[in-house]
Amino acid sequence: MISRRVHNVVFSLGIVLLLGTVAVPAQAESGFAPVDRPGPELSVPPEELQAALSCHGDPGSDQQPVLLSPATSVTPEQNYSWTYAKAFTAQDRFWCVVTMPEHTMGDIQVAGEHLVHAIREVHRLTGKRIAVLGHSQGGMSMRWALRFWPDLRPMVDDVIGMAPSNHGTDAMPLCGPGPNSCEPAVWQQQAGAEFMRALNSRAETFAGISYTVVYTRHDEVVTPPESAELHTGDGSISNVATQDVCATNTSTHLIVGTTDPVTYALVTDALDHPGPAEPDRVDPSVCAQPLMPHVDPASVNTYLQPLQAIPGLASTALPGVNLVGAPSVDREPQLRCYVYAAGC
Known part of the structure; x- marks a missing residue:
C-alpha cells in the first residue's frame, strides 16, 4: 500500500497520474466547442515552441515520419532515447520529439499547444502526413490538439497511444486541497476531470486518421485498463490489449511504453500499413521475445530498473512539494475559453 505521503516527482513515466479525484461542475456535451471550429492562436511564444522540438534523420526518408510525445513526469530522453528513438534511427525513419514544459507535469492545455506546433512543423519539414506516438499522457495529449485545432487533421495519418490515459484513471484518489495538492497534469488525468470531458466531447476520433490504442490488462496506473480505448467519432480505430496477441504477456503500464516487444510489433504494424494496427x-514469435528490438539490455539497468524500484509505482516527494516539474495546485486548472461553444 502506498502511503499518502508518497507523491509526484522525477522518473515516474506517467505514474503520477494515479492520483486524485475532484468534484467539478458538469458541462453539457453541447456546451463544448464544435469539432470544426478553427483553433485559437497559440499563447506559448513561438521561440519556446520551436526550442522544444528536436528532429533527427532525413526528412526525405520514404518511411512515415513520427513525432514522439512523452509521458507524465519524464523527458523524451528518459522515455524514448533508449527504445523507440534507437529503433526509428535503425529503420531510417525521420523522427522528432517534443519536450514539454515542467517535466510534462504542467497544464496539458499548454502541452497541447506544443503538440500543435510540433505537428505543423514535422508536416512542413517532411511534406507527409505524420504519425504521433506517445506513452500514457503522451498517448492521449495529441488528441487535445486534434480536437481543438482541426487544421491539424489532414497533417496526421496515425495516432498511436501506448497505455494512453484517454479517459483518465480512477486509481489512487488522493488529490485535494492543502497537503494533498497535485500537479496540474495529475488533476487533469483523473476520471471525470473537466479536461477529460472536454477532450472526449462530441467525437473521440476524426475521419481520415487511424487510431491505434495498445494497452495491457495488467495496467495499474490507467485503471480500468479498458479506459484507454477509443470508440466514438469517424476515425479508424484499433483497440488492442497486449494479451490479445500474447495471452501470457505480463507487461505493466511502464513496460508497455518502454520495452514491451508486443507493443513494438503493433506500433510498427500501424506505421508500416494503411489504417491502424491489426x-x-x-508474428506469434514476438511472444517469446524479452525486449523490443534495438534495446540494449544494459539500458534496462540504466533507465528501467530505477523506475521499477519506486515503491508502489509512485514517486517519492512529499505532498505539495515537487522537486522538478510543475508546482502542485489545489484544484484542476481552469479550461481555456476556446474549449467552450461560446468561445472567447
Whole structure:
C-alpha cells in the first residue's frame, strides 16, 4: 500500500497520474466547442515552441515520419532515447520529439499547444502526413490538439497511444486541497476531470486518421485498463490489449511504453500499413521475445530498473512539494475559453 505521503516527482513515466479525484461542475456535451471550429492562436511564444522540438534523420526518408510525445513526469530522453528513438534511427525513419514544459507535469492545455506546433512543423519539414506516438499522457495529449485545432487533421495519418490515459484513471484518489495538492497534469488525468470531458466531447476520433490504442490488462496506473480505448467519432480505430496477441504477456503500464516487444510489433504494424494496427498481422514469435528490438539490455539497468524500484509505482516527494516539474495546485486548472461553444 502506498502511503499518502508518497507523491509526484522525477522518473515516474506517467505514474503520477494515479492520483486524485475532484468534484467539478458538469458541462453539457453541447456546451463544448464544435469539432470544426478553427483553433485559437497559440499563447506559448513561438521561440519556446520551436526550442522544444528536436528532429533527427532525413526528412526525405520514404518511411512515415513520427513525432514522439512523452509521458507524465519524464523527458523524451528518459522515455524514448533508449527504445523507440534507437529503433526509428535503425529503420531510417525521420523522427522528432517534443519536450514539454515542467517535466510534462504542467497544464496539458499548454502541452497541447506544443503538440500543435510540433505537428505543423514535422508536416512542413517532411511534406507527409505524420504519425504521433506517445506513452500514457503522451498517448492521449495529441488528441487535445486534434480536437481543438482541426487544421491539424489532414497533417496526421496515425495516432498511436501506448497505455494512453484517454479517459483518465480512477486509481489512487488522493488529490485535494492543502497537503494533498497535485500537479496540474495529475488533476487533469483523473476520471471525470473537466479536461477529460472536454477532450472526449462530441467525437473521440476524426475521419481520415487511424487510431491505434495498445494497452495491457495488467495496467495499474490507467485503471480500468479498458479506459484507454477509443470508440466514438469517424476515425479508424484499433483497440488492442497486449494479451490479445500474447495471452501470457505480463507487461505493466511502464513496460508497455518502454520495452514491451508486443507493443513494438503493433506500433510498427500501424506505421508500416494503411489504417491502424491489426493484431492478426503480428508474428506469434514476438511472444517469446524479452525486449523490443534495438534495446540494449544494459539500458534496462540504466533507465528501467530505477523506475521499477519506486515503491508502489509512485514517486517519492512529499505532498505539495515537487522537486522538478510543475508546482502542485489545489484544484484542476481552469479550461481555456476556446474549449467552450461560446468561445472567447
